[in-house]
Amino acid sequence: MPAATELRGSHGKAAGPVLTKDFGTADLYKLAVYEKIGGYQAWRKALTTMQPAEVTGEVKASGLRGRGGAGFPTGTKWGFLPPPDGGPRYVVVNADESEPGTAKDRYLMENHPHQLVEGILIACYAIQAHHAWIYIRGEYDLQHDLVAAAIAEARTAGYLGEQPLGTEFPIDIHLYRGHGAYICGEETALLESLEGKRAQPRSRPPFPAVKGAWGRPTLLNNVETLSTLPWIISNGGAAYAKFGTEKSPGTRLFTVSGDVQRPGNYEMELGKPFSHLINDLAGGPFPGHSIKVWWPGGCSAPVLTGEMLETPSDMESLAAIGSMGGSGGVIVADDRRCVVRCAYRLLQFYAHESCGKCTPCRVGGNWAVRTYERVLAGEGTAADLATFDRIQTGLAAGRCLCGLGDSAGWVIQWTMERFRDEYEEHILRHTCSVEAAARA
Amino acid sequence: MTLSDHTLKEIRELPPKYPHIRSAVMPALDLVQEELGMLTQEAMTQVAQALQVDPGYVEGVATFYSLFHLEPVGKHHLYVCNNLSCQLRGAEELLTHIKESIGVSEYGQVSADGLFSVEPVECLGACEYAPMLRADHRFHYDLTPAKIDTLLKEWRGDREGKKARKEAHPRAGSH
Incomplete structure (x- = not known):
């Protein structure tokens, strides 16, 4: 399907310097094409010329931080x-x-897919693991099949299997499909599901480093994090660290x-x-509209306003204004959008995806949804401002085993913090001037 | 509805692929759903017996995950993303259009001809193509009501029902 689907993002002449440098190359997903552009040379270098500790050393030198959401230094994690x-x-x-x-x-x-497979092999060698499990969400059918095909090609070509590149370091990569649960992005929930x-x-x-999958030491890394490794091993950690900022290196x-x-x-x-990302690369808002609100790193990263677009994209700059780098998913909403309605949709999401284990998250999400429904139906009362405050403080501050509850709380907290007038208009005057103007 | 001997045999062959037998439960339920279209109580009990785990355990897993169907669905079940990125691009209008076109009043309800059902789902990870949906193991992008009409027409002509997964991705199966 993507063979016929237009690539949207970095590719061809507009490709980025590391992860997407080869995007736009025809049939990049095939092993023969990947080999032609230098594929699996980093794996060969790591496995046949470097000690595992040297591989970890390069990753530490690169300063690479996990791209899944938490932004934890990758090399340090490996060292655990x-x-x-x-x-x-x-x-x-x-x-x-x-x-x-x-x-x-x-x-x-x-x-x-081969860039990912090569990255997985490098990580396996560095931590001396002979088995990797890719936990892929169940809705990614095509992606599952393409990664499975890449693993099969790499096995046939001798990059993995009993004797990868003729060495005595057997490696196998397995795939495991998820079945529709956001919580599995959280690493210990993912392990439960894998089990x-x-x-x-x-x-x-x-x-998990000590007691992870099936009770054994386990390294969990995100797809993008692992896909960066071939470049780091080929070019060196120091070269990667030249991109980005001192504390958030790379791309x-x-x-x-x-x-x-x-x-x-x-x-x-x-x-x-x-x-630069939103206006220059993504084309900016539609003519006649302006950006009102945006989430810099998935909806769990506290919301920012259109006035904050000049914020640098490194994790420290985001932390300084109360947000975070998160997953790198930037959601943009323009001046036609009611922030209370956006927040309602996100709270529906958190309520639906709460696994039910911790009470604040299990109860708080649904309570928030009911409150939003009442407010959006024009039935809010002055007490609801305090109700929202009470729910968000109950959800936040690490009262739960994972961050899902905190994230739900942040949506309420930061949309209220930055757009309090919209909440007050809904709750006290039972109107929405934003949606009224958009309809006019 | 109970499972065929063929599927039961496939389920019994699953455990050696995993370090622990419990990891075979979800792949087994996938096989059940592929054959029956949903997870019936009888089939879940069969899975429990085949894998020698407690039936309550199997049901516990089945009820946790959104992709398992505990109620009947249409031959083509449409998962329409309406999380924020798709909602901003018109997902609600699409959902209303789909419900009207297949003649159902509720999400999850199966159309009278048994061909369709629809449910709104959380983010499917294809936000640059919003609004989008997943059906028969495939993503469909940049949707409009007109594109929905074309898809429904195509599926109404496809009386054989769901295509096998391999056929859904010619590219992935090509090497």
Whole structure:
């Protein structure tokens, strides 16, 4: 299907320098094409000329931070695994992309599956794991098939299997399909699901590095994080660290969606302002409209306003204004959109996806949805402003085992913080001037 | 509805692929859903027996995940994303249009001819092509009511029902 589908985002002449540098090459998903542009040379270099600790050293030197959401330094995470004890240990690939507004892992898997496979092999060698499991969301059918085909091609060509590149370091990569649960993006819930259970997050410690999949030491990394590794091993960690800022080195693949003229997946150097991503790369708002509100890193990253578009895209600059880099999914809404209605849609999402294990999240999400419904129906009372405050403080501040409850709370907290007048208009005057103007 | 011997045999062959037998439960339920279109109580009990796990455990897993159907669905079940990125691009209008076109008043209700059902779902990860939907293991992009009409017409002509997964992706099966 994507063979006939237009690539939207970085590719061809507009490709980025690392992850998407080869995007637009015809049939990039085929092994022969990937080999022609230098594919699996990084794997050969790592496996046949470097010690595992040297591979980890390069990744540490690159400063690469996890691209799944938390932004934790990748090399440091690898260092948390205890030394091999002879028993199994696993690399688990988080391909359960489901943060609203985020489509970049899909873009990487369906267009460049071998880059991911090569990255997985490098990670396996670095932490001395002989098995990798890719946990891919169940709705990604085509992507599952393309990654499975890439693994099969790489096995036939001798890059993995019993004796990869003639060495005595057997590696196998397995795929496991998810079945529709946002919570599986959270790493311990993902592990529960991989083990065949209801996906409810685990209490930590123990951390997955010590006791992960099937009770064994496990490294969990996101698709984009792993897809970056071939470039780092080929060019060196220091070369990667030249991109981006000191604390947020490198590039990342952003998805821009919503009210922009050219939605797509764009690779951009970290630290460049979001105005470059949203206006220059994604085409900016539609004529006659302006950007009112945007989420910089999936809907779980606290919301920002149109006046904040010059914010640099590195994680520190976002943290400084109360938000975060999150998943890199940038959702843009223009001046026709009612923020209260947007927040309502997002709270429906969190309420639906709560796994039910922790009470604040299980109860708070649904309570928020009912409150939004009453307010949007014009039945709000002055007490509802306090009700929203009470719900969001109950959800936030780490009262739950994972971040889902916090994220739900942040949507309420930050939309109220930045657009309090809209909430007051709905609750106290039972009108919405934004939607009235859009209809006029 | 109960499972065919063929599917039961496939289910019994699953466990060695995983470090623990429980990891075979969801792949087994996939096989059930492929054959029956949904998970029936009888079939879940058969899965539990085949994998030697507790029937309550199987049901616990089945009820947790959105992609498992515990009620009948149409031959073509339409998963329409209406999370924020798709909603901003007109997903609600599409959902209303689909319900009217297939003649149902509720999400999850099966059309009178048994061909269709529709449900709004959370983000499907194809936001640059919003609004979009998933049906028969395929994504459909840049949707408009007119495009929905074309798809429904195509599916009404496809009386054989769901295409096999392999046929849905000619590119993936080509090498």
